[in-house]
Amino acid sequence: MINIVMDIKNNLINSIKRAINKAAFDGVISFDEVPEIEIEVPKEKNFGDFSTNVAMRMASILKKNPRQIAQAIAKYIDDERTEKVDVAGPGFINFYLKKDWVYDVIPAILREGEDYGRSNIGKGEKVQVEYVSANPTGPMHMGNARGGAIGDSIASILEASGYNVTREFYINDAGNQIEKFALSLEARYLQLFGQPAEIPENGYHGEDIVERAKEFKDIYGDRYLNTSPEERRKALCDYALKKNVEKLKADLEAYGIKYDVWFSEQSLYDSGKVDDVIKTLKANGSTYEKDGAIWFKASDYGAPKDEVLVRSNGIPTYLASDIAYHRDKFIDRGFERVITVLGADHHGHMARMHAAMKALGIDPERLQFIILQLVRLVRGKEVVRMSKRTGKAISLIDLIEEVGKDAARFFFTMRSADSQMDFDLDLAVQKSNENPVYYVQYAHARICSMESILKQEGIALRDPDKIDYSALKQEVEWELMRKLADYPEEVALAAQNLEPHRITRYLLDLAGLFHNFYNTCRVKGEEEELLQARFALALAVKVVIKNGLDLLKITAPERM
Structure with missing residues (x-):
């Protein structure tokens, strides 16, 4: 797993350490300990290829x-790949490399293929990523769509970086919302037989509830008309939940998401784990009683206020089952780290859960949250709230049917999770360079077309290790090779910072550089060495675009 940029950074760090030691030996500077040396890529090209502060x-x-310290160190720098070292500003040491270092990138990519960009920085750390976890009481919304794309991409990026990843969906099939769900279904079922029944004010009023009640009536007829309300609600709820979870799975698979685990909240009650965690918190002094309820001393563990754990009627709150769920993750299943993707309305949940982890003796740093900001769907300059097809609020499956899985996933991963976004429905279906996903996919298809044309001409790529890449002398070629070299570092940073938008932005930049290369540099018809070098460069770009799109679960088409 080659990372040429990382190798160069490590070589430069060693060169700097040697230079500092030589300067100290000559009495130019003196020190007890050298601070950690960091190598960065300057934002402006005229400051070199790499820099250190x-x-x-x-x-x-x-x-x-x-600046005097920098000048003293710079004099002693000796690195075989470095053409020039200078000092800039208040004391930055800038390194200008010999341009031939990028020639190693092309054969490395073509040798590694789909493994290029993969690494083992995770060292097998056992990580769970929980995302979407939509209530099974109705269709998924745009928050779920954004969370699905971001969470699933994070999981893929972590896997590519050597982490042992489990993707999980938490089914909220217990608690108040399920009671309301059952009451709403019962009302619709009774109404189908002409009986007076009203949906609770805070119940579910959507057409999907009517559809489930009709399906249930078609199967069971009036069998549950005269049973006890408890029996009727349980039968309706069991039927509708099963159908809704099946629909969730089908819609998410259409979106490119497959989970390793579908975890039931109800199972935490059935197994006694909710009761167990309440007993544990009581035993370690983390609770108190007030107004007949049991309270969690969340404020003792850094949260802004205490929280109800068990209501005065004896029914545990959602917080109790969530604490039990997280203890199951860390203690019972042994995850070393848990990453949870939540909507903007869950911001206060972080402090509560971190407090609960402290109370259980679990390092709260092991629990990471990604809080999504809001999404607006727009068409032209108008905000869109209803589907043209159904006349209802736009669901995940409506979005996929309108713009396609690829556009949806690309658009949702273009920006960091903590930024609000407008999703342009018209732009997402355009077949033009204005559409970012089309722009990237078109670069891949262009290379496939070039490869096909050359093959028809009887031109095949030689052994990549035997091609003379020094034939690539133009600035657009060098910039493209330089960008290709950055890919493994981008994947590693995306994994470390949980930022899939780094990959999306990288692909847009790479596609732009390739389109520029394609329009500037001819391949077919050039003399043999230049043809082979440019052909190899294009194929390396093809590999990296596909690898990046694979991380995002987006198609890399061969023709468009």
């Missing part, structure tokens, strides 16, 4: 001007 970090220790 180590001199500025040493300045506070040495009580000297950072």
Whole structure:
């Protein structure tokens, strides 16, 4: 698993350490300990290929001007890949590499293929990613759509980075919302037989409830008309929940998402795990009684206020089952880290759960939350709330049917989770370079077309290790190779920071550089060495675009 940029950074760090030691040996500088050396890529090209601020970090220790320290270190730098070293600004040391270092990138990519960009930085750490976890009481909305794309992409990126990942959907099939669900279904079922019945004010009024009640009537007729309300509600709820979960699974699979585990909230009650965690919190002094309810001392563990754990009627709150669920994750199933993707309305949930983990003796740093901001669907300049097809609120499956899985997933992963976004429905279906997913996919298809044309001409790529890449002399070629070299680092950073939008943005940049190369540099008809080098470069771009799109579960088409 090759990462040329990381290798260069490590070599530069070693060169800087040697330079500092030489400068100290000659008495130019003196120190007790060298701070951690970080190598960055300057934002502006005229500041070189790589840069370090180590001199500025040493300045506070040495009580000297950072620029003077940088100049002292720079004199002793000796690195075979470096053409020039200079000092800029307050004390940055900038490295200008010999341009031939990028020639190693193309054969490395073509050798590694689908493994290019993969790494083992995770070292097999057992990580669970929980996302979507929509209530099984109705269709999935746009928050679920965004969370699905982001959560699933995070899971793929972590897998590519050497983590042992489990994807999980938490089925909220217990508690108040299920009681309301059952009452709503019962009312619709009774209405079908002409009996007076009203849906509770805070119940579910959607057409999907009517549809489930009709289906139930078609199967069971009036069998449950004269049974006890408890028996009738349980039968209706069991039937509708099963059908709704099946629909959730089908819709999510159409979206490219397959879970390893579908975990039932009700199972935590059936197994006694909710009662067990309440007993544990009582035993360790993390609860108290007030107004007949049992309260969790969340404020003792850093949360802004205490929370009800068991209501005065003896029924546990959602918080109780959620604490039991997380203890099951960490203690019973042994996840080393848990990542949960939640909607914007769950912001207060983080402090409660971190407090609960502290109370259970679990390091709260092991529980990470990604809070999604709101999505607006727009068409033209108008906000869209209803589906043209159904006349109802737009669901995940409506979105997929209108713009396609690829566009939906690409658009939702284009921005960081903590930013609000407008999803342009018209743009998502355009077959033009204005449409970002089309722009990236078209780059891949263009290369496939080039490969097919050359094959028809009897032109095949030679052994990539035997091609002379020094024939690639134009700036557009060098920029493209340089971008290809960055890919493994981008995947690693996306994994470390849980930022799939890094991959989407990278692909857009890479596609732009390739389209520029394609329009500037001819392949067919060039002399043999240049043809082979450019052909290999294009195929390397094809590999990386496909690898990146695979991480996002987006198709890499061969023709468009």
